[in-house]
Amino acid sequence: MPDQAPRRRLVHIVSGVRSGAATTLDRGEVVVGDEDVRRAFTDPALASVSLSVLHPGDSARIVKVLDAAEPRTKGAGGGGVFPGFVGAANATLGVGDTHVLRGVAVVTAGYLPRAQEALVDMSGPAAPLSFLASTHNVVVEFEPAPGADWGEVAAAMRAGALRLAAALAEGALDHQPDVIEELPEPRIVLGDVDGDRSLPRIGVITNLQTQGAFKDVYVRGSSFGGSQPTAVNPAELDDGIVVSGQYGHPALKNPTYLHQNHPIVAALRARHGVDLTFAGLVLSPEPVEQHAKETVARQAAALCGELGWDAAILTKEGGGNADSDVSLKMDALEEVGVSAVGLFAEMAGADGTAPPVVAPPERSPAMVSTGNYDERLQLPAVERALGGARFDLLDTAATDAMDVPTAVVYASLSPLGWGRLTAAAATMASSE
Amino acid sequence: MRVVHYINQFFAGIGGEDSASAPPERRDGAIGPGRRLDALLGDEHTVVATVFCGDDRAASDPASLDEIMQLIRSADAEMVLAGPAFSSGRYGVACARVAGAAQAAGLIALASMAADNPGVAEAGAAPIVESGETARQMGPSLERFAAAARRVAAGEALAGIEGVIASTRRLNRLDARSAAERAVDLALARFDGDKTATEIPQPDFGHVHPAPPIDNPREALIALVSEGAVVPMGNPDRLESARAHKWLRYSLEGLDRLAPGEYQSVHGGFSTVAANADPNRILPLDAAREMERDGRIGSLYQEYLVTAGNGTSVADAQRFGVEWASELRRAGVRAAILTST
Amino acid sequence: MLCNLLPIATRVGAPRMVPTRGIPYPAGDPSLSQEDERAWRRTLLETALVAVSTHVTQPTVFTPGPAAAKSG
16 A cells, blocks of 8 residues: 555534525534535435434434435545445545534435334433434435335435535535544555564454345445455545445444444554554455355455454444354454454343344354343333334334334444443342 | 142143143142142142143143133132243243243242243243253252242242242443444453453353154145245235244145235345245245145145244244244144245 | 254254255245246255154254256
8 A cells, every 4th residue: 555645534523403595514503505405316216305404412203214424525526425426436535635524414214115114312211322313413304206116216315315415515625624633544455464563453344234125235336245355445434435225123234424434443543553553444245145154254364364464353234144244254264363353232132131142153252242132222202203204113103102122223233333332241130 | 828830731640742732720739740849848838729731732822821820810829830841842931921920910939940941031020940951850850949939938039049040131231432442452352362251151042852753744744934024915914024023824725836926025134035026935835835746745734834033032033933833733733844044 | 944044053953954045035046047946945845854854863954965956
């Protein structure tokens, strides 16, 4: 990797959001321009879209949450961000400056036939579990065009939200950033196993749930299904090369926003040069067939071995079968001498007494718990709901008080490690 | 205290698997293992009645539990003891549900079974006392059961009582640090040589005892079952696509295959494009009918049983398994072919 | 049991397993012609019959025989 100018984030701290005639950043408040909303969602698969804003602490709920993105741009027209959707698929990214509107998200919500019901509460007991409860949210709801193909509706909302996110960030181009963040980047290249070993080299392998229609993830605009594990410059994540089109398992979903702000990349960057060397990022698909899962696991382990990694942190997206992708890779990594740690959500039953995982690794017990999927939450009634009038899972009004498993709270068991939720044993009666 | 003892048809002496559909009944006093239990309970407690039920009936007919509870109440019970059920899944589930319902009704109630019995997850707030794996350990199992029951009846805290299975619960909480930060710590610890560090213990799935083989498939009644969430188009009974808490049955009578457009998969764990193009890819009815015509199998059971295996807790999955086994045994099914996604 | 993720099934103790070709189609293989796929489905069930007719004491995988080899 050649030397380059320091990679920087020009961060604008957002204190509010409202809609208005033209997009701008007004003393920390994002104004969402009508014309930009109209231009973002011109796809004929959509009859109409409507825009609302929600703020942290509101007595409000978003149901049928589909995806969320953080507004970013590298210049006029987006400057290449979200390649394949906003920028050109082959845009040069991961270099230079990126403007970031921190504290705001563009959220899409509404009915899709294969999506699993997901919710965000802006206040109350579920609020600490979802990153969207702490952002000002520009929520885009939609009506499909009559007879439109649902896949095209989903694609139209996906691309539209990214265009709107880039357009909102452009409103900050002529503003001084509040914070400038310089990002350390890995300087490890293939075959560099003999380089500086004074600190352990730790990298992250992120599995993308590439399992077909409505369960797909895009890299530079194309499904990552069928790809091989690939080393990627982590700075490209900042510029939106990974985009979610995955609408299953709400709690175990990795929204576009969290790929842009990959929590493990952030944690490794924070300690780069302190007690570790950030060794890089490998993206891998999650195939739907055992042999393919095993093949991909061996390929990923071999790649990390060639990169000279000492340890790898594994992340997944989705439910039980995705656990086996993590476990197979952990076993394959340990076999080639790379220490492996995986993030897992537990499925220990509503009372927490069932076995927590069904596909644990065999060669490394090192699992981080992002919480128990099945434990129930009592949510209070709210004044306002977006995304739909009904909460289909319980067949109740979306504003009602409800008793739900943690599994329906959007990204609450974040497999990318965003959350502070975890599960731990509490013994109720001692045995002999 | 007045004790009612719950047992199954086998220990009541009315028959084995042939009597597994027997409805609930009550007899005065102790019978079978209850006699020894009664002696071990000492002078303060007396087994005044025994209630028993066939294992299949108890595990698969939802009305059974109400009938059993009525019989228990009719004996003016103050304490209910169920089992020991050892490793028997259907018996264990029945004992656990009886004890759980009795506890919920305000009675003192305990069940006894092996620690890996699926019933362990079904007892609600009632304590479970660990038994041996098989009836060969009846003697020591009853001694431990009676001793625990006397101490519970005396108001002792469960935590100090020998043999009460510790229900280790995994509870959610917010940590001070994010999972990402903890993952980095764990990676450094593992690299530094701590080979046991983890936040999640290795799971224990207990033991599955394989059923004996069938003698001749050409004479057997065979069932098709699936966790692939294949249901009639439109999902009329609203099977959940994830975290299913129920299973459903649908008739196969008169059907030669599952026609696309008439059946669909509502499974939320995989792309259903292939399944909906041909639902026989999930439930292989077309090939099974062909084998029935060819005489390769005796006949196909007239219904299929189905749930969605997607984010299902092990406890729910075990309950479905016990209920399916009871249901199919009652119908005379000798083998089930389960398709798993 | 017809399933694709054999390591998980083995781990939880499934007594008799027949390996399949993908999570989304335990009794099929969309890469085959309609006729060949139907034959494959029958092969899976024939293998399942062998499995339920065989005494086992632990999780056991019954692999479809050579006649069941993928014919493309």
